[in-house]
Amino acid sequence: MPTIIYEQPDGIRRRVDAPEGIDLMLAAKRNGVRGIEADCGGACACATCHVYVGDGFPLPEPEPEEQAMLAEVAAERLPQSRLACQITITSALDGLVLRIPARQF
Amino acid sequence: MRDGMLILGASHAGVLLAATLRENGWEEPITIVGEEPSPPYQRPPLSKGLIAGEVEPEDLALRSFGFFRDAEISLELGSAAVAVDPAGREVTLSDGRRLRYGCLALATGATARPAPFEGADLDGVAVLRTLSDALMLRERIAAAGEVVIVGAGYIGLELSAGLAALGGRHVTVVDCGRRILARAASATLATFVAERHRHAGTRLILGARIARLNGAGGRVTDVELADGSRIAADLVVLAIGVRRNDHLARVAGLACDDGVLVNRAGRTSDPRIVALGDCAVRHSRFADGALVRLECVQNAQDGARAAAAGLTGKPVGMEPTPWFWSDQLGLRLQTAGLTSGVDRTVQRGSREQGRFSLWHFAGPRLRAVETVNAPAEHLVARKLLQAGCPISPAEAADTRIDLGARFLRREMALSAP
Ligand SMILES: Cc1cc2nc3c(=O)[nH]c(=O)nc-3n(C[C@H](O)[C@H](O)[C@H](O)COP(=O)(O)OP(=O)(O)OC[C@H]3O[C@@H](n4cnc5c(N)ncnc54)[C@H](O)[C@@H]3O)c2cc1C
């Protein structure tokens, strides 16, 4: 199983072994990683699963809808900003680091 | 053992309350009692992806077992609370056990409303509230040819949309209202959505009261309307709304109205008891202070966060904009705010392109916004409502104005130090 690393704003890291095929939000939620609220459960309706993705991994480009929603996230939007529910886990993401923003509302 | 937090109801509200209490540093024991035997799961997909076969029950878990174990939250699943004794601080379970509590949370949600007509106990008549309802329904659907859904609310329509996508069946939706979504959407949105359902091949029979369900040999055969006409059916799904589960609270003597009465922090009339989610009712600043009981995930989650904050001495925060979503026939429908008291509506965007929003005003004030396939605009609307932004109907309707840039980022710029 690929390992995803979730990093809190204070730098504390949590490694989660996540099955391929589920998304980065679900892997966090199921394991109780804090700071990823995901109010809509992955319906791309809430933008409270905002994360900053680490460099060097082959991530698909955001769809226009995700792109537009990223303009409205609560914390600062950076070039690395993504919605965790819109990225499916594959073996190529093994070791990916996701930084969690300080706020989702 | 110390008497810790006892939570009744292991769904969206109860589980997030437990998780947030731990995040906030609550160190006392936490126990969640849940009547349903299945591990806590997400309810919205039951009428969406699960019926369509796109997701399976194991995809719906709200949290993993490892999470509950690590957070030391004990789950008592498959047993219901049958009585609450506030004086003795004790809850009795259906199996006779008694649990003491220091604090109690009522997160008992709602249950499918029983049918007000005869025949609902026939074989082939189903409801859709729980995972086991949904799994049973999925099996029934596989063998059904003539499906009648009673109730044109969001759940009935999501179901009919799922059935239309599966194909191969006649689907009829019957409702006593003159239009669909009479309770939860504006007439303009309802007209648009109804058109899509008809286009998908679903028959909508509106303004029709059900007289009874008829059967033969114990199995449902047809739905009889008050005018005597009959609609053949081998599967009838009752989607006629819910009944709030506030019975325990009433018997225990807690103040209730249309649900357990709570304040912003979920506090009931007993200082040791909070209530949250579908079973609770409170005054809302989004309804001019009127009492509202909402039935949506956002309300369950906000209730959980507010109650957890109140119980751990953290700031509870202002009531956030209520909102919910529905997915049907490829339409992402979202409503921000509450539509009561609305007297003027403007449209933004194009209905023909299937991507637009309806901006509802009460006097000069923006009150609610319904969006269709425009989730980013929904987020902007939520923030505008949250801040009580003085946007005018003309500005809302003008697509040349970037609303986020004009109202939100400017406000942020102004409020920056
Ligand atoms: C099919 C369906 C689709 C939906 N889709 C959406 C959607 O798209 N968007 C949206 O915002 N909302 C949607 N909702 C509404 C949303 O699911 C509810 O608002 C939410 O589940 C409320 O959470 P809750 O925890 O308050 O109550 P519930 O989810 O009702 O959970 C209450 C739990 O308490 C248990 N319980 C009750 N009494 C007792 C007792 N005495 N002892 C122990 N346990 C008890 C029940 O068995 C239940 O498991 C949908 C609901 C359904 C049924």
Ligand code: FES
């Ligand atoms: S979980 Fe709601 S947008 Fe990702």
